Amino acid sequence: MAEAPTGIPIRLEPLVTRLLAPNPSPYTHTGTQSYLIGTEDLAVIDPGPESDPHQQAMLAEIAGRPVKAILITHHHRDHSPGARALAAATGAPIIGAAPFAPAEAAARADASFDAIYAPDRVLADGESVVGTGWTLTAVATPGHTSNHVAFALPETGALFSGDHVMGWSTTVVLPPDGDMGQYMASLEKLMGRDDRIYYPGHGDAVEQPRRLVRGMLGHRKHREGQILRLLAGGARPVEALLPDMYASLDPRLLPAAKGSVLAHLLDLGARGLVGQEDGAWARR
Structure with a gap:
């Protein structure tokens, strides 16, 4: 705009x-x-x-x-x-x-x-x-x-x-x-x-709404893949995932980024792909 x-x-x-x-x-x-x-x-x-x-x-x-x-x-x-x-x-x-x-x-x-x-x-x-x-x-x-x-x-x-x-x-x-x-x-x-x-x-x-929506679905699936790849190296808390996923993010948006990663983890957990123990997330 x-x-x-x-x-x-x-x-x-x-x-x-x-x-x-x-x-x-x-x-x-x-x-x-x-x-x-x-x-x-x-x-x-x-x-x-x-x-x-x-x-x-x-x-x-x-x-x-x-x-x-x-x-x-x-x-x-x-x-x-x-x-x-x-x-x-x-x-x-x-x-x-x-x-x-x-x-x-x-x-x-x-x-x-x-x-x-x-x-x-x-x-x-x-x-x-x-x-x-x-x-x-x-x-x-x-x-x-x-x-x-x-x-x-x-x-x-x-x-x-x-x-x-x-x-x-x-x-x-x-x-x-x-x-x-x-x-x-x-x-x-x-x-x-x-x-x-x-x-x-x-x-x-x-x-071009359907083109954008298709891209947003792809973006979220890419984020899922990032999380699963990072957790393949061992269990991590949410905060430890952020530097690899949001290298150049405006610091003011870090709380939103943390919430978004948590939302992905909760969804992956509901699908049986990850689990949480002692504050850290790991692949199942």
Whole structure:
């Protein structure tokens, strides 16, 4: 994305307008992208973090038109908190990704989660929200988070892929909520679709989505192979694998890299290929 102006609506196609939130970081790239769908009445996908300037930019673009739904791909703090203020301003329901059940919240939540995310309605895989000239259909894509959902716009062949597929970076999968097995299955699910273009939560639109998804599957399988080769030399803790796997990584991203390797190990363990003992992982 050569230019990433925040607060300026960019019409991507007749039914889709993008607004960039002012929250750039090593994990969010240039910031979170919110999408307004429709012309007469609207849906808003991922209104982003709590940010008064971003809220005002969205309301200015909405310009008093009815908002039928505020759709959430997942409840990370850079995607869902802005829904509450937008719902209060527009009266629209918050719809999409499921909340955590109370028993699960303590075990799964961390600082990146919007702990008070509470949708008015959860969209199951294949369910839709309909407006004037547009339809948004839920495509369950767990992996990045257990409740991640993408939204398909069949009128144009677009898919709003959230953080499941992004053109600028591979997706972070952090246990215990992130699950590598689910993530890989969700990528395979997208390979079976014929979406024309992806509009992700961060970064440029993906104009050759199946090619990118194929590459992401290959990348993750390559990481699996790396891990198995490294463990062939003997048991190692997760931290000891990182220097060989991420030689030139930005130090700020090391926690994400550690989580990703752990996610791979847990998936390999579930498949009976590795095991853990005394904090170290070994091949079986």
